[in-house]
Amino acid sequence: xxxxxxxxxxxxxxxxxxxxxxxxxxxxxxxxxxxxxxxxxxxxxxxxxxxxxxxxxxxxxxxxxxxxxxxxxxxxxxxxxxxxxxxxxxxxxxxxxxxxxxxxxxxxxxxxxxxxxxxxxxxxxxxxxxxxxxxxxxxxxxxxxxxxxxxxxxxxxxxxxxxxxxxxxxxxxxxxxxxxxxxxxxxxxxxxxxxxxx
Amino acid sequence: xxxxxxxxxxxxxxxxxxxxxxxxxxxxxxxxxxxxxxxxxxxxxxxxxxxxxxxxxxxxxxxxxxxxxxxxxxxxxxxxxxxxxxxxxxxxxxxxxxxxxxxxxxxxxxxxxxxxxxxxxxxxxxxxxxxxxxxxxxxxxxxxxxxxxxxxxxxxxxxxxxxxxxxxxxxxxxxxxxxxxxxxxxxxxxxxxxxxxxxxxxxxxxxxxxxxxxxxxxxxxxxxxxxxxxxxxxxxxxxxxxxxxxxxxxxxxxxxxxxxxxxxxxxxxxxxxxxxxxx
Numbered sequence: 001x002x003x004x005x006x007x008x009x010x011x012x013x014x015x016x017x018x019x020x021x022x023x024x025x026x027x028x029x030x031x032x033x034x035x036x037x038x039x040x041x042x043x044x045x046x047x048x049x050x051x052x053x054x055x056x057x058x059x060x061x062x063x064x065x066x067x068x069x070x071x072x073x074x075x076x077x078x079x080x081x082x083x084x085x086x087x088x089x090x091x092x093x094x095x096x097x098x099x100x101x102x103x104x105x106x107x108x109x110x111x112x113x114x115x116x117x118x119x120x121x122x123x124x125x126x127x128x129x130x131x132x133x134x135x136x137x138x139x140x141x142x143x144x145x146x147x148x149x150x151x152x153x154x155x156x157x158x159x160x161x162x163x164x165x166x167x168x169x170x171x172x173x174x175x176x177x178x179x180x181x182x183x184x185x186x187x188x189x190x191x192x193x194x195x196x197x198x
Numbered sequence: 199x200x201x202x203x204x205x206x207x208x209x210x211x212x213x214x215x216x217x218x219x220x221x222x223x224x225x226x227x228x229x230x231x232x233x234x235x236x237x238x239x240x241x242x243x244x245x246x247x248x249x250x251x252x253x254x255x256x257x258x259x260x261x262x263x264x265x266x267x268x269x270x271x272x273x274x275x276x277x278x279x280x281x282x283x284x285x286x287x288x289x290x291x292x293x294x295x296x297x298x299x300x301x302x303x304x305x306x307x308x309x310x311x312x313x314x315x316x317x318x319x320x321x322x323x324x325x326x327x328x329x330x331x332x333x334x335x336x337x338x339x340x341x342x343x344x345x346x347x348x349x350x351x352x353x354x355x356x357x358x359x360x361x362x363x364x365x366x367x368x369x370x371x372x373x374x375x376x377x378x379x380x381x382x383x384x385x386x387x388x389x390x391x392x393x394x395x396x397x398x399x400x401x402x403x404x405x406x407x408x409x410x411x412x413x414x415x416x417x418x419x420x421x422x423x424x425x426x427x428x429x430x431x432x433x434x435x436x437x438x439x440x441x442x443x444x445x446x447x448x449x450x451x452x453x454x455x456x457x458x459x460x461x462x463x464x465x466x467x468x469x470x471x472x473x474x475x476x477x
Binding site: 037040041042051085088099100101102103104105106107108109110112113115116118119122145146147148178181182183184187190191193194195196197198 | 249300305306308309310312313315316317318319320321322323324325326
């Protein structure tokens with residue numbers, strides 16, 4: 001009897017998932033508007049600033065299955081492309097996330113000191129990857145040589161951590177999702193080249 | 199065959215031999231030159247890529263080694279390598295100049311340039327600027343500005359009537375010379391030769407009295423010395439006048455003028471009279 005009950009439950013669960021056979025144009029219009037709002041939002045999750053929405057949240061909000069959702073997002077990509085924006089997928093907290101990015105230059109949120117610190121970390125990671133990037137190493141490069149004040153380095157690192165550019169594992173500084181989104185591989189290489197000059 | 203013919207033949211064969219040797223030499227020489235060109239081109243392109251500067255003397259030596267190389271080069275491939283090497287010489291020269299110029303820049307300027315390059319290279323995320331939570335404030339407590347047209351006297355009167363509790367009319371206190379002298383004598387009789395806690399002083403002074411007190415100290419009629427939290431008031435004269443750095447004490451009088459008299463009387467008992475010897 002128990003087995004049959006369980007079977008009934010699974011049937012009910014399956015029938016709860018609504019698979020839209022075809023989404024009408026009107027519905028699609030509303031959906032795209034909502035997606036633009038959701039994907040362009042900036043908020044804070046566990047002390048880190050994040051953009052857009054996780055795939056799981058979108059699945060829960062829309063009630064789609066994963067295949068439909070990805071199809072919808074693919075269509076949305078071509079729609080938003082006309083506006084000079086692109087949908088970016090990134091991994092945050094071992095989850096897939098979506099957000100929007102401009103195709104062209106957009107002013108960075110970072111201040112000068114933060115840009116320098118980020119550049120130094122990128123330089124270290126690109127030039128000499130196996131060697132861990134620690135706070136001491138950054139300070140050795142900037143503070144010991146008298147180029148920057150120690151408190152400014154610490155404050156900038158804290159802000160970069162909060163803004164989602166860097167993450168810290170034990171004592172080591174690593175890229176977080178935002179550096180990988182905003183700086184492509186080529187850009188990072190260029191930064192590493194410029195890094196040699198300082 | 200005469201002897202002369204024989205000598206002529208010898209000469210011809212000798213000439214042929216020498217030309218053979220020179221041809222073989224040039225072939226060997228040209229391969230050697232090409233080898234040198236190839237290696238130098240490799241060296242320079244590598245160091246340009248890594249942005250490593252080759253010194254002027256070393257580059258000049260290398261350049262003089264291959265300056266006549268074009269005479270021995272025949273194939274297109276060889277000529278291409280030669281021109282590539284010359285381009286590398288030029289690039290190296292530029293790199294050297296840039297690096298010299300960079301050394302002249304201050305570290306701060308170099309950092310600024312670095313920051314600018316990074317800012318240029320970034321393709322920022324698109325987002326709508328907003329906070330993820332509302333600031334919770336009590337709506338009724340939010341202060342607002344109301345502009346009241348002065349011409350409409352009735353409106354103004356109505357406004358004052360309505361917000362009687364919030365509106366306090368400003369009063370200009372004008373002190374005559376006599377008033378000031380009165381306050382001065384009051385301060386002298388009550389404060390001089392006494393130790394008073396700073397907080398108590400704030401309680402007993404009205405704004406006008408605090409002003410007069412400040413005026414008296416600046417005019418050197420009174421002298422105040424701070425001992426911990428206590429203030430010691432004495433008359434100022436040449437004999438007991440303290441020379442030193444004067445510091446100011448911020449007082450924020452809390453009492454209104456009418457109330458201050460009562461508080462004076464109440465607090466006068468708490469004041470500690472000073473011995474004349476004690477300073």
